[in-house]
Every structure is written in structure tokens, then in C-alpha cells.
Amino acid sequence: MSETETSTNEKPGRRRPPLAVALVAAAVLAAGGGTYLAVAQPGGGGVDTASRTGVPADGRGGGPALSPSPGGTAPGIAPGEPDPSGGERYRVAGALPKAPGTAYAYREQGKVTAADAARLAKALGFAGTPVKGPIGWRVGPQQDGSGPTLTVYETGDWRYEARGLTTDDCPKGKRCEAEPTDRPVSDEAARRAAAPLVEALGLTGAEVTTSTQGPLRLVTADPRVGGLPTRLWETVFTVDAGGGVAVAEGRLATLVRGDAYPVISAEQAVRELNATVRADWPRGGTGGCASPVPLDGAGAQTTDRTGADPSGPCEPRTDLPKPAKEPVTTIRTAVLGLSASAGRTGAALVPSWLFEGERDGRAHRFSYPAVPLERLFPEAGSSQLHVEPYTPRDLRLRVSFTGGACNPYLVRVQETATQVRLRLFEIPGGPRVMCPAIALPVDATVTLAEPVGDRAVVDAVTGRQVPRGRAAG
Structure with a gap:
């Protein structure tokens, strides 16, 4: 290159x-076969087009275009082709490379x-x-x-x-730094x-x-x-x-070869990129919702300037402009490589797809794990998902949870004859990236192969039934 x-x-x-x-x-x-991906607007903006992937959970496959969604919904979209409604954000220009069956991770050996x-x-x-x-x-x-x-x-x-x-004082006899330019x-x-x-x-x-x-x-x-x-x-x-x-x-690190992992295809990585959702940042500020309740001169609670009781529930404003449509990243090249891991494998570098392309007219480099997320997070805890009310005839489930501010999330659904199993993954970013410690609401919509019927909707990690209603934001 x-x-x-x-x-x-x-x-x-x-x-x-x-x-x-x-x-x-x-x-x-x-x-494991029978795994489908949820495609949702970033920031919880609702479903765009959710389709069956037809690709096993390890992601290795020939990579045909997605099959039509069940139940008469909009047809599936080929990997890397943006959804006309704007939900998919990665477009592939050209052919993607084939994936090997396995690749090695690397771990740090000893302390500095x-x-x-x-x-x-x-x-x-x-x-x-x-x-x-x-x-x-x-x-x-x-x-x-x-x-x-x-x-x-x-730490290394x-x-x-x-x-x-550095100092702005120039000692006698010492050469001062030149004036900076822009x-x-x-x-x-x-x-x-x-x-x-x-x-x-x-x-x-x-x-x-x-x-x-x-x-x-x-x-x-x-x-x-x-x-x-x-x-x-x-x-x-x-x-x-x-x-x-x-x-x-x-x-500063000494790296040694670690475990071998199965590798998902580049097509599957693009599918998962287009299926991720992000936290919904409050738009237009927090108003009085995050402020202490004001008191009048006698210590009594007052209303705010709009006449509303600040101690009441925070209702989202509807008079704010909608967020701009997310730009589409055009992927030009992809190569299998290694990227620093924030997963729970103990590895320092894990197999990853390294992408290069353009976004908003500028060069854009990014990576995505080539290791199945189930292997990258083998001991993930409860996802704390909530599902909004649904009927037995519904093919789509609206899922909500509380997430962090920086990394995207992906919700997978696995279906059996008796259960609809949901699992949440936080896509790892770089290690030790500075990120505000704030909890934000996240929404995603999953599409099922068959209507819910009388099947239980459960957390795939804990096996417990997913509670109905929205998660606390």
C-alpha cells in the first residue's frame, strides 16, 4: 500500500x-446458523430495513446479496449498499477480499x-x-x-x-522558540x-x-x-x-502469538457496521431537567419560565430540528490485519478488517473486528435490554437499553421454536480512549423470520425474559 x-x-x-x-x-x-442482524437508525431513529443475513454466526460465506425480508417488508439490501431511507452508512465500491478460515491474535508478554x-x-x-x-x-x-x-x-x-x-520566559543566553504559525x-x-x-x-x-x-x-x-x-x-x-x-x-511491548480465531468475512463486517446503533444524545440541551429544583423566597418549589413544574418528568421537545442525515462512507479497500482490542479475550491485538475509503469528501480509515463478537466477548454480562409492547403477529421488535457515549452497539436475534433470543454487543473501540462517563438511551429494531407468536423473548446471555417497556435513559 x-x-x-x-x-x-x-x-x-x-x-x-x-x-x-x-x-x-x-x-x-x-x-451458529439462524443468526440475524438488526438494522436501525443511529441514535434510535427507528427501523430502516432489517433483513436476514443468511450467513452463519462466524461470518464465513460466499456473501450473496441479502434475501428479502419476511412478511412482505422492503427487500433486502446487498452488503455495502446504503438503504434508501438513510439508515445504512457504509457503501462498498469494488470487490471485497476473501477471508481465511482462522487468524491469530497477539498478546503482550510480561510487564515493562x-x-x-x-x-x-x-x-x-x-x-x-x-x-x-x-x-x-x-x-x-x-x-x-x-x-x-x-x-x-x-502500563507500557x-x-x-x-x-x-515549556515557558514563555526566555532566559539570557538561551535560544527562544520561534513564533508559532497557523x-x-x-x-x-x-x-x-x-x-x-x-x-x-x-x-x-x-x-x-x-x-x-x-x-x-x-x-x-x-x-x-x-x-x-x-x-x-x-x-x-x-x-x-x-x-x-x-x-x-x-x-513499548513484547508481543507473542496467541490463540487462533475464526474470521468473519469482510462482507459480514460491512453488514454488521450497517446494523450498529449509537446512543441518542439529548438534542437542544437539557433545559431544566438536569438542574436542581428552584425554590422561591420561602423555600417553596417553583415552576420554570414555561410554567411547567421542574420536578415533573422530562418530556422530549418536539419543536427541535431533526438531526442531519448521517453521511455515507464509501469503502475503497479492505485488508485483514490486527487492531488493538477492548474485548475480554486477554489479547492485545485481534484480527480485524482494516478499511479505507471516503466520508464527506475526506479520506477515512477505520477497523472492525474480524473475530465473531461472541468470541471477542465470551463472558459478557446481562445486556439489560427492554422490549416495547408487541403482539403475537409482530415481525419486528423495538428494543431499548442504556449505553455509553462513544462506541456503537449491535443487537442480534436468534430464533428457536420456543424462544426469541436477543443479545447486545458493544463494538470495541481503541484501548483507553477518553470517553465521558454518561448513560444515554439507545434504540434498535430487530426483524424476525417468523412472527413472535407465543414464543418467549429472552436475554440470550442470562436466559431471563426481557422485560417490556422502555429502559431508563
Whole structure:
């Protein structure tokens, strides 16, 4: 793959995932049927078109177009083709690669040691020995606070700062930093600035891309592990407007090959991407619903400016504009690789489909687990799903639950003669991504192969009947 300039999907001000490998040379380089997916509007906007996948739960299959939905509903949609109603958000342009039967995950071996920190410091050109502190090891800066610093955390993350502590005071006899500009250096200049560190860290075989963040240009090196490309395990070099590497961040780890997992097809991954839903953020603010109840001068409860009792239930506003239709991502390429895992397998890197394409006219890179979600989360707890009232004739069930603010969710349904079994999955993002700890309502709609009838609707994890009514938001 050529090293082309690409834009990341990180937003300014959001902390990037703890980045990358420093010394991946230490890695060992070696090479159920009846499952359907729910397709729903992101943010709980209702059903679009929910169809049978016709693909086993492990996802391996020839990948034909989806079969028509039962019960006379709208016909199914081929994988990657957007639903005309706007619910599907990923379109495939071209052929997708075939999946192997299995692929290996990789795990970290042992904890970071003082010797590991010393080797990294030497690779980065430090003469001194890192000193152990309460959270890791540190070397530099000089006694006057100038010069580079390196911090290696016990977690394995590390951070290099080329200029040590910054200050707006220019000591006599010291060279002050040039005035910053609002224009980043060119792609070529940024790559040239990062090249010595890329080589020193053993990342010469990594895929290198660049992106901009204000006056800064980020050079990202995604290493290969076990012969496969990686995502969310990168080393990132921040090149300032003066053309120098101001900061580098990565991850120091020894990787060894772990378990082999079945691999879902790229088509199945696109189907699941188009079936995910996200939390419904409150639109138009919270009004008085999240505020303390105001009191009058005598300490009595008052009404708000609209005349409503603030202690009463929060009713959603209906006078707000509807959210804009989500953009469609056009997938140009897909390759099987490895991505940092937030699952419960104990692996650091799990097989993943690495996609590249465009969204809103800009390059877009993202990944999705190639491991069946049941294997990625083998010990998932109760999903705390609720199902809205339904009749025995219904083919669709509206499901609600409370979710987090960052990652998407997918609801699967498995049908037997006596049960409709629902299971909720939270699609993992990168490790340790900063995310607000807030509970938000999420809605999805599942489509059944047969009407509910007298079958019990149960949580597939706990076996308990799913309660009727909406989940608390």
C-alpha cells in the first residue's frame, strides 16, 4: 500500500489512543446458523430495513446479496449498499477480499521493565539512565529544565518531548522558540523530520501516513506484526510548524502469538457496521431537567419560565430540528490485519478488517473486528435490554437499553421454536480512549423470520425474559 496522505477521524481536543509500539521487533512473527442482524437508525431513529443475513454466526460465506425480508417488508439490501431511507452508512465500491478460515491474535508478554525503558531511551538518543518514579521511568530534562524528556509508564505507554518543559520566559543566553504559525509543514517535510526516529525505533517497515491538526502535522507509523498491518497500535510523531518533532508517543511491548480465531468475512463486517446503533444524545440541551429544583423566597418549589413544574418528568421537545442525515462512507479497500482490542479475550491485538475509503469528501480509515463478537466477548454480562409492547403477529421488535457515549452497539436475534433470543454487543473501540462517563438511551429494531407468536423473548446471555417497556435513559 502506498504511503499516501490521509486524514484521521480524531477530533481536535480529543485524546488520541495511547499510541503505538516502540520496539515490535520483539514480537514473535508467525504467521451458529439462524443468526440475524438488526438494522436501525443511529441514535434510535427507528427501523430502516432489517433483513436476514443468511450467513452463519462466524461470518464465513460466499456473501450473496441479502434475501428479502419476511412478511412482505422492503427487500433486502446487498452488503455495502446504503438503504434508501438513510439508515445504512457504509457503501462498498469494488470487490471485497476473501477471508481465511482462522487468524491469530497477539498478546503482550510480561510487564515493562527498567531494561526496556533503558533500551528505548538509548534508541531515542538519551545518554542518561531512566530513573524510576511512582508511575514509571523518566529521563531528562537538563537541570535548567531544557532539553528532551522521555517518560515510560508502567502500563507500557511512553511519551517523548523534544523541548522539555515549556515557558514563555526566555532566559539570557538561551535560544527562544520561534513564533508559532497557523500553517503546518508539508507532508514531505513532516516525513523527513520523523524519519530518524522511525528508523531508530525499528519502524522502517511500518505504514506511514500523515494528517493535520491545526498548525501541527501528525506522522503516524502503523507497524506490521506477524506479517499483518495494524491499527490503533501506532507510534505518532507530532511535527510542529517549525519542522521539528515536538512530541512522540507510542507503546513499548513484547508481543507473542496467541490463540487462533475464526474470521468473519469482510462482507459480514460491512453488514454488521450497517446494523450498529449509537446512543441518542439529548438534542437542544437539557433545559431544566438536569438542574436542581428552584425554590422561591420561602423555600417553596417553583415552576420554570414555561410554567411547567421542574420536578415533573422530562418530556422530549418536539419543536427541535431533526438531526442531519448521517453521511455515507464509501469503502475503497479492505485488508485483514490486527487492531488493538477492548474485548475480554486477554489479547492485545485481534484480527480485524482494516478499511479505507471516503466520508464527506475526506479520506477515512477505520477497523472492525474480524473475530465473531461472541468470541471477542465470551463472558459478557446481562445486556439489560427492554422490549416495547408487541403482539403475537409482530415481525419486528423495538428494543431499548442504556449505553455509553462513544462506541456503537449491535443487537442480534436468534430464533428457536420456543424462544426469541436477543443479545447486545458493544463494538470495541481503541484501548483507553477518553470517553465521558454518561448513560444515554439507545434504540434498535430487530426483524424476525417468523412472527413472535407465543414464543418467549429472552436475554440470550442470562436466559431471563426481557422485560417490556422502555429502559431508563
